[in-house]
Amino acid sequence: MSDFSSMGLNKPIISAITELGFKNPTEVQLKSIPLLIDKPKDIISLAQTGTGKTAAFGLPILHHIDTNSKFTQSLIISPTRELCLQITQELKKYAINLDKLNIVAVYGGSNIQEQAKSIKRGAQIIVATPGRMLDMLKRKYVNISKIDFCVLDEADEMLNMGFYTDIKSILAKTPKTKKTWLFSATMPNEVSKIAEEFMKNPYKITVGEKNSTSENVSHISFLINNRNKYNSLKLFIDSCSDIYSIIFCRTRRETQKVCEKLIGDGYSSGALHGDLSQNQRDSVMRAFRTRQIKILVATDVASRGIDVESITHIIHYKIPDEAEIYNHRSGRTGRASKKGLSVLFFSDSEKRKVKLIQNKLKINIKPSQLPSKNEVFSNQIIGYFDKIINTNINDDLNPFLSSINDNLESISKEELIRKIASLEFEKKLNSFNEEETKASKGKKGKDLRYQINLGTKDYYNWQNLKEFLTEICSLSPGDIYNVDVQKTKSFFNSKPEHKDLIFKVFNNFEIENRTVNVNITNKRGQRDESSKSHKERRFNKNKKKKKSKSFKRNFK
Template sequence: MTKFKALGLNEALLQAIEDLGFETPSEVQEKTIPILLQDETDLVALAQTGTGKTAAFGFPLIQKIHSESRTTQGVILSPTRELCLQITNEMQLYAKYVKGLNIVAIYGGASIVEQSKQIKRGAQIIVATPGRMKDMIGRGMIDISKIDYCILDEADEMLNMGFFEDIKDILSTTPKEKSTWLFSATMPKEVSTIAKKFMNQPQEVTVGTKNSGVDTVQHEYYVVGGRDRYEALKRLADANPGIFSVVFCRTKRDTQRVAEKLIEDGYNAGALHGDLSQNQRDLVMNSFRKKQIQMLVATDVAARGIDVDDISHVINYQLPDEIETYTHRSGRTGRAGKSGISMVIITRSELRKIKTIENMIKQQFETKKIPSGMEICEIQLYHLASKIRNTKINNAVDNYLPAINDVFEGLDREELIKKIISVEFTRFYSYYSKVKDLNSSEGQRGEREPRSSKGTEVSSDGSVRYFINVGEKDGYDWMSLKDFLRDTLEIGKDDVYRVDVKDSFSFFNTDAQFTDLILNTFKEFKVDGRFVNVEVSKSPEGGGGRRGKDKGRRRDKDSKKGKFKERSFSKGSSQRTGKRRSKKRDGFF
């Protein structure tokens, strides 16, 4: 609270900030708010999605608006209806204690007449999509010739979506002496053109490196055959029980097709693309926010309005046509200080794009392998055991216990546990026990010959994979667990890699040379009075991959190219939004 006060915000805003529970300004807020409050200036701010940009321009705008006047003084342009409504809702919360301030959203898909009436009643701030704004200006329903402030939010995305001419036309109707604030995740040529044409010596604020990704996101890529892309997606989902993700496809057709196939296969999935009606889109997004949908398959345009802080994974089913768009995709996870993972499924012919993206985001990808069937079985087995252990007992079963004990008479503890686990695991094992290796090893980076360590199973890249009995429920994510292991073992920065954190357990890899150190260190090892156990995983090959520092790209040409025959699916599920059929799926269990 005092930190926000130090930025120069007034009491009305500070009171709203306290109600919202904000405590510490984000970096983009710390850098932009004092500039915008102290000066009448143009500003270009470059920061990733999820870094608090709405408050960065919203707080200063609200403080500078004269609420006693009904004249429109500020316009905020945003790329989509969802984002327009999101900004409007947040701005209204910020302005909770500012009397007489009206903030109106105008966008396509709603009554233009009703929106015009709201503006005529007095709207000091208008939040708009470019298309609807241009339409209403052309009809004489909006007058922005006297505005003091114009904000372009997600400027790069608006231009990627083809709004370049609309934005130029809108800005040409505004006064030259206004202040223009441009907020963007990247700075492509079109954004620079807008800045040069319509801004006057703008100050520039950059959070992180220009056009870079955020350091809370781990970037991974998986090389598969073109026909194995969907099967790879399923395995990545099954290897991450409890996944809450956005899956990006390039086209509306692919988006719908992938979502339908996931639904047919029993996953909680839904599609989000431009061919859905607004009501359908709202239903899908509401289900996603409530986590009734775990895998939201979306196009880049439709995903602009997604603002959910706890997305665990972004999966690039296909890379975008515009490489800059990858920054926006990966920015959907790792938000609000949380960690996230961005996965890319690619073919060998697309490997060159990875290097291009690495140069752009100033971060390196980790080469990983699609988990084998046996590794997925292992993960799901531990997941099922943890789920049973953590299940809250329903005391309504007490009355039935005598009869149930009679059923189980003669079974010892170990046999009973095996039978309980096998109820679900047998079905799962039957599916994955005979599946093929999907990995296309040509193009995998940093592969090495296997080394042995006193009988320890070593994968083909010379690493050993371990199981550890701590996970998300213990407060770990991939970053903090990696730090814990390095500090505990006192080994080098890059000696722990492929850290995969699940709900109540995790996996990690090291080179085989560290096996004795690790197993000896974690004998009788306790954290806060609890034993932390580490053992060698039974699936050393599963998930593959080398640490991020390996830069060589050695190709294993002995690996056979995998083939996958696509199944046909019913087309009658196009309107479903993730409601499952008969089989329930949490991971696979």
């Protein structure tokens, strides 16, 4: 049984997946689909992300669905909004030839009434996140008492996120006669408890070893000094010719800070963390999927459920506390038979954690040495000119080049090469030299902490306040950082050399006849309250609609 046509799937499904280019089933599909079609039973399938699990459970579900009935027959629970939408989109592609089938995605951050209406019209399959599903059950917007199948996708991720109680509450509303299909990359104790309580003699499918990592992912590590961690990160990124990467940080603040620094240093980067609104999060992910940004800096919680093809590098900027988290992070590269690299930065005090991860996952994280700045810089120049040499000539440009040929007659080949290199690499060379100067002389002065009398009361969060400050002061994004927004005031950092400019801009500065004051403060460690305020305003908006104020900037 080496192809989909011999698995017993309905012809409309075979036709759809053939059109999508499905040829040879993956291992998890080979082991799951025939079993779930012939005599469906409870199963536990252990396989890494990116191995084709969606089709492994999605195709059998579509095979068994009665499209003539509008009752909800299948429930698929996934950990995040992104994964929920992704599964829904994939199922709709597989079901393109099935008439009268309605698949509804149920997730937070979207209008619950609209989702309830879609279900009321008849939804044979519901794909849901645990929190929103539980909310809809409490409001009696959905009935899952007659479902035939329940899928728990990325079960370990859901339980790591604290959804154990929610999942138990949801499963308690389902019939005992249903078949439960549990898919997970690892098998922690919480997953075992769910299986024991809600599954009957489940058949176990394992792709690779239990709690194992993908064979397509190589692992390397760099022992670094924490004070030089960011510069080490930049050096590694610069050493990669075509990087498309996720950088994992521990906290929202660290994620924001690293992303701001990368943007300020000219890297194509975006941040993904819990302080972002749903629209901001969607915008960042769209930009990353379309490669408008090449480097995504993310927290573990915010990135759960992300499935993006062709990621080349996973960078652990902060080592995780648990091997399972390292495994999940690394599993986002090396998918669909492509090779990937997992890169770990760690300090002397974290050596023990590295050993624990290696022992638990039975992998070798190879110690490596970062190249020197001169080596990286030299390779970048060589790579740039290699691209020029290998570029195909477009003869349509010839009419526009005649005058340029005349202008270049007086310039030798060697001088032209130096001019091109200077134009392309002067800024980066200056950046390298500045870093060397700072390293040799030490920091000339600490950054300055400012207080400004704008806050959440004025509808600012850390992002739009940072945008406002950089725009109004004509600074780059990396020049304003550590932005913390509170109710009536906010704080931000900048380098001493920007002090005169900032005070000049805000001298007699007004917004709607209100003076905006900026002062230097010695206070440090303020807590950002903008995300909390945003959630409170959204909650209040549901209770009583408010018109948001818009500020007009008046310059004096």
